[in-house]
Amino acid sequence: MKFEFNQDREFDMIAIGRACIDLNAADYNCPMEETMTFTKYVGGSPANIVIGACKLGLKTGFIGKISDDQHGRFIEKYMSDAGIDTSNIVVDKEGHKSGLTFTEIKSPEDCSILMYREEVADLYLKPSEINEDYIRRAKILLVSGTALAKSPSREAVLKAVALAKKNEVKVVFELDYRPYSWASAEETAVYYSLVAEQADAVIGTRDEYDVMENRFNGKNEETIEYLFKHSPELIVIKHGVEGSFAYTKSGETFRGQAYKTKVLKTFGAGDSYASAFLYALVKGKGIDTALKFGSASAAIVVSKHSSSEAMPNVEEIEELISVNA
Ligand SMILES: Nc1ncnc2c1ncn2[C@@H]1O[C@H](COP(=O)(O)OP(=O)(O)OP(=O)(O)O)[C@@H](O)[C@H]1O
Numbered sequence: 014m015k016f017e018f019n020q021d022r023e024f025d026m027i028a029i030g031r032a033c034i035d036l037n038a039a040d041y042n043c044p045m046e047e048t049m050t051f052t053k054y055v056g057g058s059p060a061n062i063v064i065g066a067c068k069l070g071l072k073t074g075f076i077g078k079i080s081d082d083q084h085g086r087f088i089e090k091y092m093s094d095a096g097i098d099t100s101n102i103v104v105d106k107e108g109h110k111s112g113l114t115f116t117e118i119k120s121p122e123d124c125s126i127l128m129y130r131e132e133v134a135d136l137y138l139k140p141s142e143i144n145e146d147y148i149r150r151a152k153i154l155l156v157s158g159t160a161l162a163k164s165p166s167r168e169a170v171l172k173a174v175a176l177a178k179k180n181e182v183k184v185v186f187e188l189d190y191r192p193y194s195w196a197s198a199e200e201t202a203v204y205y206s207l208v209a210e211q212a213d214a215v216i217g218t219r220d221e222y223d224v225m226e227n228r229f230n231g232k233n234e235e236t237i238e239y240l241f242k243h244s245p246e247l248i249v250i251k252h253g254v255e256g257s258f259a260y261t262k263s264g265e266t267f268r269g270q271a272y273k274t275k276v277l278k279t280f281g282a283g284d285s286y287a288s289a290f291l292y293a294l295v296k297g298k299g300i301d302t303a304l305k306f307g308s309a310s311a312a313i314v315v316s317k318h319s320s321s322e323a324m325p326n327v328e329e330i331e332e333l334i335s336v337n338a
Pocket residue numbers: 218251252253254255256257270271272273274276279280281282283284286307308309311312315
């Protein structure tokens with residue numbers, strides 16, 4: 014099966030959700046309590062994904078809300094300088110702040126993130142700030158699950174999904190589960206299932222699908238049996254360094270292997286994977302090749318310090334694939 018897009022669309026991908034700040038520990042191999050220096054990057058999973066896709070050459074845009082301060086201006090400038098259309102990024106006028114993510118790199122295997130997400134601007138995006146004319150210009154609407162965590166962003170995203178479906182824009186749902194933003198796991202399961210059932214493609218880790226299904230130790234076969242009764246045609250389930258699987262509604266299964274790399278930190282893998290996987294699909298490559306692109310991009314990003322700035326270009330990805338062929 015080929016995942017087909019409407020070719021007459023100006024944007025390859027428009028993402029909706031958070032564009033925030035990452036503060037990555039510049040002192041490695043120690044707990045955050047001992048980290049005195051952090052390096053600032055643009056962060057937020059959907060922002061990272063469009064930054065990665067843009068670096069690969071896709072035409073991208075972003076829908077979200079940023080703070081009316083130095084952090085918001087840094088985010089907007091970084092994204093527009095990168096070549097992303099920021100015309101639908103709204104500046105918050107009610108005093109909400111940009112989300113901050115501090116990262117801890119104790120060792121290549123032991124990394125964690127600490128998110129400051131109280132009253133963050135991204136969750137105040139309103140349905141009235143969603144523009145149908147913008148969404149209809151895209152091949153893909155990339156939806157981040159975290160944007161469903163609270164109203165009014167939740168309703169804004171539900172509106173965007175409805176408009177994408179009405180205008181034959183492929184909805185790709187990245188589960189992107191960040192417990193810090195949610196009232197409860199039960200609530201997450203309700204909204205994740207609601208959007209996953211309407212999406213054309215769903216991407217997430219095994220653990221994130223368990224959250225969606227409100228269960229523990231779920232099996233991929235049960236997840237696909239459930240979701241293929243609804244809209245999805247393509248389901249990607251990631252298993253960390255064990256690799257990933259892609260399933261199609263027409264019954265095919267593809268397996269992606271993780272590439273060996275010198276890991277600096279583990280975060281950023283999922284976002285780089287999504288950007289390169291979707292890039293390959295937009296360029297008409299098969300799902301097996303898209304899995305290689307996703308895995309290679311992730312291997313490159315986990316060997317570097319950031320999640321956004323570290324996104325590779327096409328040549329770097331192709332080279333990693335070819336030396337491992
Ligand atoms: N240590 C690693 N070395 C090489 N590749 C990796 C490593 N960890 C993950 N990957 C690649 O990245 C893909 C996505 O990783 P993972 O399943 O951890 O996603 P994620 O949990 O969404 O990532 P993140 O940590 O960014 O939230 C994997 O399928 C694999 O190809």
